[in-house]
Amino acid sequence: xxxxxxxxxxxxxxxxxxxxxxxxxxxxxxxxxxxxxxxxxxxxxxxxxxxxxxxxxxxxxxxxxxxxxxxxxxxxxxxxxxxxxxxxxxxxxxxxxxxxxxxxxxxxxxxxxxxxxxxxxxxxxxxxxxxxxxxxxxxxxxxxxxxxxxxxxxxxxxxxxxxxxxxxxxxxxxxxxxxxxxxxxxxxxxxxxxxxxxxxxxxxxxxxxxxxxxxxxxxxxxxxxxxxxxxxxxxx
Numbered sequence: 001x002x003x004x005x006x007x008x009x010x011x012x013x014x015x016x017x018x019x020x021x022x023x024x025x026x027x028x029x030x031x032x033x034x035x036x037x038x039x040x041x042x043x044x045x046x047x048x049x050x051x052x053x054x055x056x057x058x059x060x061x062x063x064x065x066x067x068x069x070x071x072x073x074x075x076x077x078x079x080x081x082x083x084x085x086x087x088x089x090x091x092x093x094x095x096x097x098x099x100x101x102x103x104x105x106x107x108x109x110x111x112x113x114x115x116x117x118x119x120x121x122x123x124x125x126x127x128x129x130x131x132x133x134x135x136x137x138x139x140x141x142x143x144x145x146x147x148x149x150x151x152x153x154x155x156x157x158x159x160x161x162x163x164x165x166x167x168x169x170x171x172x173x174x175x176x177x178x179x180x181x182x183x184x185x186x187x188x189x190x191x192x193x194x195x196x197x198x199x200x201x202x203x204x205x206x207x208x209x210x211x212x213x214x215x216x217x218x219x220x221x222x223x224x225x226x227x228x229x230x231x232x233x234x235x236x
Contacts (some may be wrong), residue, residue, distance in 0.1 A: 001021060001232075001236055002018055002020045002021075002022070003022075003023050003034070003130075003145075003232060004020050004022050004023070005023065005024055005025050005148060006022075006024065006146055006147055006168075006169050006172055007022060007146040007148070007168075007172030007173070008145075008167075008168035008169050008171075008172050009059075009064065009146050010022040011113060012146075013071060017180045021232050022200075023147050023225065023228065023229055023232060024148055024153075024164065024173075024220055024225070025220055026149065026216075026222055026224075027150070027153040027156075027191075027216065027220065027221060027222065028152060028221070028222040028223075028224070029152055029157065029221050029222075029223065030080055030222075032119065032125070032154060032157060033125065033153075033157060034125045034126070034128035034157055034158045034159070035129060035157070035158075035213075036127045037073040037126045038126065038129070038231075039123050039129045040126075040127055040132035041122060041123060041126035042123060042127045042129070042130040043120065043126075043130055045061045045115075045123065046092075046112060046114070048112075049090045049092065049112060051088075052088050052089055052090040052110065052132060052135070052223055052227045053078065053086075053088055053089045053090070053132045053199040054090055054092055054131045054132045054133070054145070055089055055090065055091050055092065055131075055132065055133045055135060055199075056084075056092045056094075056127065056131035056132075056133065056134050056135065056160075057072065057075055057091075057092070057093055057095060057099075057135050057137070057193055058094040058095065058124070058127070058128070058134075058151065058154075059072070059092070059094075059095055059151050060095060060096060060153070061095065061096045061098060061099060062065050062176065063099035064141060066128060067184060069139045069141035069143075070138075070139065070144060071137035071138050071144075071165060071185045071186070072099050072136055072137055073093065073099075074104045074137055074162040074163075074165075074186065074188045074191060075091075075135050075137050075188075075191065076102050076106055076108070076110040077097070077106070078188040078189070078191035078192040078195065079091045079093060079103070079108055079111075079192070080107065080190065081109055081188065081197070082192050082195050082196055083109065083110060084200070085165050085196060085200055086196055086220055087110075087198070089110060089195070089199055090110040090111070090112060091103060091108060091110060091111045091112070092112050092117070092127070093111060093112070093113055093116050093132065094112075094114035094116060094117075094124065094127065095116035097113070100113045102175065107157040111176075114127055117160045118157065119154075123211075128154065128155070128157070128160070129158060129159070129160075130134050131158060131160050132160060132161065132198075132199070132205055133158050133160065133162075133163060133198050133199065133205065134155040134158060134160045134162045134163070135150055135160050135163050135164075135191070135195070136149070136151065136155060136162055136163065136165065136170060138162040138164070138167040138169075138170060139164055139167075139185075139186075140163035140185070140186075144169070145167045145169065145188055146167070146168055146169050146185075147167075147169040148170075148173055149169065152164070152169075152170060152174070153173075153216060153220055153224070154175065154219065155212070156173075156179075156212040156213060156215065156216040157213065157216055158213075159210060159212070159213040160205065160209040160212075161181065161184065161198050161204070161205040161206075161208040161209045161212075162174065162179075162180040162181070162196065162208065162209075163180070163181045163182075163194045163195060164180050164181070164182050164183070164211055164225075165182075165183060165184075165185045165186075165187060166182050166183065166184055166185050166200035173215075173220070174212070177184065178208075178211055179208055179212040179214075179215050180208060180212060181194045181197075181198060181208060184190070188209070190218070191205055195232040227235055
């Protein structure tokens with residue numbers, strides 16, 4: 001038996017006639033819960049961002065053959081378009097200095113480099129809670145396109161609106177208009193439009209973010225999945 005960590009991979013293996021069970025990575029809320037810390041922890045450290053709509057990205061840069069397969073540059077291109085139309089936004093990047101330098105090379109003014117921390121550091125948890133819009137980029141690279149990425153579940157835990165590029169992995173968990181704003185893959189213009197719409201609509205942000213958190217609590221926490229995992233492992 002094979003245990004698949006995304007519905008997309010499950011579907012492919014199932015069609016091939018392979019015995020497969022679906023068990024997502026999900027998230028352990030006992031160790032990673034942005035709602036367990038106040039947003040003030042982050043905003044006191046970065047007070048100049050408190051009056052703007054905060055667009056956040058947290059993650060690394062993964063290069064294959066010299067090309068970033070996480071699609072982070074598309075966020076930079078999109079935010080340049082956003083900034084040209086809406087000044088009351090700021091791009092918060094907790095990632096490689098290379099991405100921050102790239103943003104500045106595009107002439108983006110409202111970009112802030114966020115201190116790198118361990119994944120469940122209180123400051124990172126507070127950063128997630130204080131964000132308004134979380135951006136989940138993607139690509140057609142198989143390990144990204146098919147994946148239900150840990151970052152996605154962490155974003156869901158924040159209770160904030162998620163803009164996600166349309167990959168099989170993201171669509172296996174998120175639903176456009178219900179718990180995320182899903183846009184076409186590799187379309188920075190569409191990403192910019194989504195950010196602008198959410199930046200102007202606090203009600204929509206709260207609606208999507210609340211639903212994402214509820215879905216996580218119902219189906220994608222280690223606590224919920226523990227018994228399922230135990231039974232699967234015992235059956236092997």
